[in-house]
Amino acid sequence: MIVTLDGPAGAGKSTAARALAARLGWFYLDTGAMYRTVALVALERGLSLDNATALAGVAESLDLGFQDGRVLLGDRDISDEIRTDRITQATRPVADAPPVRAAMKRLQRRLAAGRDVVTEGRDQGSEVFPQAELKVFLTASPGERARRRHREEEARGRRTSLEAVEAAQARRDEGDRGRPVGAMQAAVDAVILETDGLSAEAVVERLVTLVETRRPGRTAP
Numbered sequence: 001m002i003v004t005l006d007g008p009a010g011a012g013k014s015t016a017a018r019a020l021a022a023r024l025g026w027f028y029l030d031t032g033a034m035y036r037t038v039a040l041v042a043l044e045r046g047l048s049l050d051n052a053t054a055l056a057g058v059a060e061s062l063d064l065g066f067q068d069g070r071v072l073l074g075d076r077d078i079s080d081e082i083r084t085d086r087i088t089q090a091t092r093p094v095a096d097a098p099p100v101r102a103a104m105k106r107l108q109r110r111l112a113a114g115r116d117v118v119t120e121g122r123d124q125g126s127e128v129f130p131q132a133e134l135k136v137f138l139t140a141s142p143g144e145r146a147r148r149r150h151r152e153e154e155a156r157g158r159r160t161s162l163e164a165v166e167a168a169q170a171r172r173d174e175g176d177r178g179r180p181v182g183a184m185q186a187a188v189d190a191v192i193l194e195t196d197g198l199s200a201e202a203v204v205e206r207l208v209t210l211v212e213t214r215r216p217g218r219t220a221p
């Protein structure tokens with residue numbers, strides 16, 4: 001079975017997707033990490049982020065692995081490196097490049113083949129897995145998302161203002177919604193889950209309930 005979890009940054013997707021996959025004992029596919037890894041490799045090779053063909057070449061030959069919640073490039077653990085601001089910024093042109101998205105789509109389908117998967121991103125339900133048994137679009141108000149992100153940043157020891165976080169978030173949302181290929185959008189048949197005021201545990205409980213009602217062989221109530 002495939003469960004897709006899409007939505008904007010800060011809606012609580014990663015936490016929810018990871019916890020849901022752990023709870024079900026399923027594979028967790030972090031597609032944001034995939035785009036981030038392409039950006040990391042491109043920077044390390046000194047490639048221009050405007051060169052879509054070169055970026056697609058990186059995406060096509062990515063030696064990527066997911067193991068115990070860590071992201072591996074070959075046998076190198078890059079989980080923390082791909083979360084730096086530098087990589088977050090470099091990922092934007094990478095994720096905008098249509099040939100990179102085409103390569104990622106193929107890789108995502110290959111990684112999911114024959115497995116029970118929770119896959120998380122922007123376009124998983126709308127574009128990559130249109131046949132998924134359950135599609136969820138997780139969202140929250142801009143203010144709530146910015147407050148969560150700000151708390152995370154502070155917890156990591158980074159000093160930043162709520163206003164700066166909110167402005168950066170608005171820029172990312174615009175980029176994610178506006179890209180010509182693979183734009184962030186809820187699939188027409190997605191369940192919209194608004195997470196304002198919900199704890200992470202409450203979100204996972206709702207997701208588990210949704211999965212139970214959609215499992216193949218079950219009749220929806």
Ligand code: DC
Pocket residue numbers: 009031032033035036091092095120121122123124176182
């Ligand atoms: O979810 P995240 O912050 O790790 O995503 C990193 C970047 O990749 C962000 O700019 C959105 C983009 N992305 C995408 O375009 N499509 C996806 N399926 C997942 C992420």
